[in-house]
Amino acid sequence: MTVGPTGGRYIDVCNGDADGLCAVLQWRLQTPAPATLVTGLKRDIALLDRVQAGPGDEVLVCDVSLQRNRAALLRLLAAGARVRYFDHHAPPDVPDHPNLETHIDLDSQTCTSLLMDRHLGGAHRSWALVGAYGDNLTGVADTLAVQTGMNTEERDRLRMLGEAINYNAYGEEESDVFIAPARLYETLLRYRDPLDLLQHESIAQQLDALRRDDLRRAADLPPHWQNNHASATLLPDAGWSRRVIGCLANELARAEPEQAHAVLKAVRGDAYVVSVRAPLSAAGGARELCRRFGGAGRAGAAGIDRLPAQDLDDFLEAFGATRWGVSAREAGVDRASDTP
Numbered sequence: 001m002t003v004g005p006t007g008g009r010y011i012d013v014c015n016g017d018a019d020g021l022c023a024v025l026q027w028r029l030q031t032p033a034p035a036t037l038v039t040g041l042k043r044d045i046a047l048l049d050r051v052q053a054g055p056g057d058e059v060l061v062c063d064v065s066l067q068r069n070r071a072a073l074l075r076l077l078a079a080g081a082r083v084r085y086f087d088h089h090a091p092p093d094v095p096d097h098p099n100l101e102t103h104i105d106l107d108s109q110t111c112t113s114l115l116m117d118r119h120l121g122g123a124h125r126s127w128a129l130v131g132a133y134g135d136n137l138t139g140v141a142d143t144l145a146v147q148t149g150m151n152t153e154e155r156d157r158l159r160m161l162g163e164a165i166n167y168n169a170y171g172e173e174e175s176d177v178f179i180a181p182a183r184l185y186e187t188l189l190r191y192r193d194p195l196d197l198l199q200h201e202s203i204a205q206q207l208d209a210l211r212r213d214d215l216r217r218a219a220d221l222p223p224h225w226q227n228n229h230a231s232a233t234l235l236p237d238a239g240w241s242r243r244v245i246g247c248l249a250n251e252l253a254r255a256e257p258e259q260a261h262a263v264l265k266a267v268r269g270d271a272y273v274v275s276v277r278a279p280l281s282a283a284g285g286a287r288e289l290c291r292r293f294g295g296a297g298r299a300g301a302a303g304i305d306r307l308p309a310q311d312l313d314d315f316l317e318a319f320g321a322t323r324w325g326v327s328a329r330e331a332g333v334d335r336a337s338d339t340p
Helices: 018-030 066-078 112-119 125-134 138-148 152-167 181-188 194-200 203-219 239-255 286-291 309-321
Strands: 010-014 036-038 058-062 082-087 100-104 230-235 260-267 271-277 301-308
Touching: 010 018, 018 058, 018 112, 018 125, 018 152, 018 181, 058 066, 066 082, 066 100, 082 112, 100 112, 112 125, 125 138, 125 152, 125 194, 138 152, 152 194, 152 203, 152 239, 181 194, 203 239, 230 239, 230 309, 239 260, 239 271, 260 309, 271 286, 271 309, 286 301, 301 309
Parallel strands: 010 036, 010 058, 058 082, 082 100, 230 260
Antiparallel strands: 260 271, 271 301
16 A cells, blocks of 8 residues: 555545546545555445555545445444545445545435535536546536536537446456556546546547447347336347446437336356446436345446346346336335345
8 A cells, every 4th residue: 555645545445437436536636645546347346345444544435335345444444544435325324433524425416426526616527527427427417517618529528538437347357348447547647637638648539439339239139128118138248248238228328218228248157247227317216126136226327246047037027117216215115225
């Protein structure tokens, strides 16, 4: 770990997608420090298990489920570390500890990058927009960008960058993606303005070209299942499908905002990885659906790391019957029963 000027260490922990990386990036642009980054692919969630910290150490956590990391968080706090936690996933009871500062908001129209933007007073708004675009909050990001004075071309470029960064986070192993998220972050951190990055670096254009190629492959696949309100697409187990599953779900949600979408990818061992998007017009219900099958996530976007093949029909039946836009309480689901 990196030692700071006061003797303590700075450790930044985040999901390796656009939202997580851009949240940490805003913090480090505002509060420069020789920090060590702990991150991984999209489904690398239990990241605090990798962190050892104690008195004098400062740990920043962004876009990582508190539920999945609660035990490790309590361990760090007991060891004397100071922790700042920014997130928009449903947590269990948040620990009450003098060394813990939390910024958690479950609104379906926000993300961790926007929470960081709010905390920093818009100091690095362009990077917050990149994170929001990458998290499929296009409408929210567009509105905020217009208020900031950005023109259409600038918004489109930030959206391309956000979607490219997000695409790069999906894979089962780092060999599936174009560049490890930690290495990508090193490039992003060189630029206070993402538009400058787009002018001087080719990484976003490379990722965007790969993303579009993977999406073209997915476009050839017909829906595996559908009704009047939802559709499910089944992907084979291949390098391109491991990368494209998340951005395909987002693309389908934007193309048909009145429908719910599930993208399932076969995995070794007779099971599926699942990404679920509630209709953009009724962003609720995805988290509750995925919980029933051992998954987790947010109201509008959630997932299941491993759905046994024998449960596929049950999942599709539940998916088709879901009341989208309904809160957990209305659906009769106890938030306290949340499982990863």
